[in-house]
Amino acid sequence: MSYDLLLTGAEQGDVAVRDGLIAAVGPGLPRDARQVVDVSGRLVAPGLIDLHTHVGPGYWSIDPDPIAWFSGVTTWVDAGSAGAYTWGGLRRVATESAVRVPALLNISAVGLAGRTGENRDLANCDTALAIDTIQANRDLFHGIKVRIDAEVVGVNGVEPLRRGLAAAEACKVPVMVHIGAAPPAVDEVLDLLRPGDIVTHCASGIASPLGPAVRSAAERGVLLDLGHGSGGFAFDVLEAQLDAGLRPHTVSTDLHARSVFGPVFDLPTTMAKLLAVGVPLADVLTAVTKNPADALGLPGGTLTVGAPADLAIFEVRAEQFSVTDAHRQTRTSPIRLVNEATYVGGRLLSPRLPAPPAPWVPLTRAQHAALTRRERHIRDLLATPLVDVDGLAEQFPRTKPRSS
Template sequence: MWDLLLRGGRVIDPATRTDGRLDVAVHAGTIADVGPQLPAQDALQVTDVTGHLITPGLVDMHTHLWHGASYWGVDPNPLAWRTGVTTWIDAGSAGAYGIDGLRRHVAEPAQARVHALMNVSGVGLVAETGEHHHLANLDVDTAAHAAARQGDFVVGVKARIDANTVGPNGLEPLRRAIRLARLLRRPLMVHVGYGPPAVPEILPLLAEGDILTHCATGVATGLVTGGQLSEATRAARDRGVVFDLGHGSGALDFEVLEVELAAGVQPIVSTDLHARSVHGPAFDLPTVLTKLLAVGWDLPTAVAAATLRPAQVVGIDAGTLCPGAPADIAVFHVDAGDVPVVDVHGGTRTAPLRLTNTATYRHGRLLAPDTAAGPDPWIPLSPAQQRAEDTRLERIRLATPRLDHPDDFDEPFPRPGAAT
């Protein structure tokens, strides 16, 4: 028999080009069948999801999860169960010196799957920035050997290339990151921001399959010029460089994104979720997907950009409901109607719907609710973000009603001496 049958939802699975009202059956942690009106008598548990959206578990390709050991890290468990994310890719929180700790203390206890892009800097993101200032920490051979010991946990390399991270070293950290990625035969993700180095210096060094993250940022000069893709950006697109949104706290400008979309750029949708962006304006992956709907994408395109496509880019078995695949499943309530959304500069657009996760399954197991701790003291929140966080914590405190009337309780055992 099947362990679980989800009945009556709209199933969107870009990997199998599926989009329709179908049932999903699960057995022994894998997808057993997807089809119309599957027999309920063949399932031990039947859940009616009529009117809901069923997708593969979401794959967030740019996150920071090394909580308790890095500046930017967040605990993934309080996020996975309520967002539909079943696969996280940590983007550079740990380098050679910390990658084993990230695997042991974050990935292995996590409810959802966790992989890592290893930072070319051995120190990773223990501080806000500056990890490439000392080139002695960017030892390619040491990093390669550290990655080789991690099996399939490390799926690529990460380098933040902006004025603050590289300091006086210019493009040398990028060159070392490229050498490391080529040694490992895995993709390189490159963060861009305030230069120097400028985007037109960075992009020519990236090869097919490498990833440009923060692709729609408004602060990195040289991505778009005069309302069009720059020559460097156009050449990177044509060469097969992957564009990744990496929303974060400062890397989504609707105007830049719309220029890129008009030029045929199809970005991966990721959050750059970290200890500040989790408080907004990114919040979580369903929120970021809603912003892509606001600039004209349809729902199947958005789902593909957060399931199948990121899984393919980093080469992992995820992002599909194909029979035999891991039963990683997300269920969403779809609220139709005008939904206002904002970019990081206060630009606004209106989405046609909002996605609200109602259930997340990992290997067929429903993820249990979990509650996030408050932000670390070094994370700067705006007054509105701090008020929202205070309100969240207070609501959690008051969420369970008090039961203080005698009639609220059954007496499980008679009092001593009472008649039986």
């Protein structure tokens, strides 16, 4: 029986794909495949699942496909870009993207159309409307997102979270809550969460969740998610949590229009930040594959037979790799993960160029200069003929003239 794709030489054995699913895993599989790819010496992982991204419409949005093909991220969970008024735009993104885009519905019906403030008007936090939206779009929405910090909620405190929890309870889905600057106090937020709910920005240098409330939350089954973002991750907070026996259950980027140019860049770079503080590679991989899949009940996250053939192939470079948090603290990872191929449903993702930054994205002079250099390098690369004469064949040979 033939396969569509066969990866040979992986540590797990050969990996065979048929009809978009993993068909077999093991040593010495038959070489009866339309395409055979030798991955000896490479890390073959399930396609990475980023539990916190922003690819839906609005201020924070980015296009996932131009980043997915070189990062290994095959599932991009949109974390609250869309609310009940704006979910149609997110549906179009999910339909048109090459990657998988499950989502969390923002409890605020306006979603993240702007930078902040979506929960200041409680009329937008309509529990019944959120329930109806999820029930009508079960294939798209797998949970509720609520942002709780002083800028977002104004005088409303944790009331938007209470409404989000009520909607989630009715729909039997988890809540992901963003934590940031008080008020309300982070302990007040954590104390409301249920087993299976998710607190993102769990190592925030602004919220600094280091007291007994975060331990109590973790012990009762609340899931800690890194959610790096532009301001949601600090090395010193993560190191203090690790010293206290707390570790992020999931590692996500909060990749969006402001963080994609730094300090986040992509998920493999974020993974290196966990490696830099001593978390083993196997545990980091679990935190970007199986754990996020389990958290939201998503397909994928494993290389078992019958799972989607979402695959990420990496070179593991044994080199010092300097990484930076949201507050310009640096650490050094002992290895660097460099993606070599990304497959979604057994299909290899093609290279695509990312769009330039939106005009409202704040960038440093160094970031602007780096983007200009990158554009010049790309232009030079594409403007140079692909091969010289020795790399060409005569596609339409001349016919010899007939002799008279």
